[in-house]
Amino acid sequence: MLCSRAAMSGHRKIRFSLKIPARRYLRYYEGTVKWIQVKAFDGTRVRFPASVLRQFVTQDGIEGTFEITVDENNKLIRIEKLGMG
Secondary structure, three states, X not given: OEEOOOOOOOOEEEEEEEEEEHHHHHHHHOOOOOEEEEEOOOOOEEEEEHHHHXXXXXXXXXXXXXXXXXXXXXXXXXXXXXXXX
């Protein structure tokens, strides 16, 4: 997990929206594309393994607002879906 801002002590939460149609996510699911990069609501650019989104895949793909929690070294602790769009 990489963030463009310096790490802060303690855990940090980063929120973003994501919409990936099923056809496109198939490349991530199959491992052809391994990383997803998004721009968070606060402007932070975040890169994380595509595999962490598998739990949120539906027949339509992935869509919603998500929150990633990272530690002081920007290591992914968890990802949570907060809602649609």
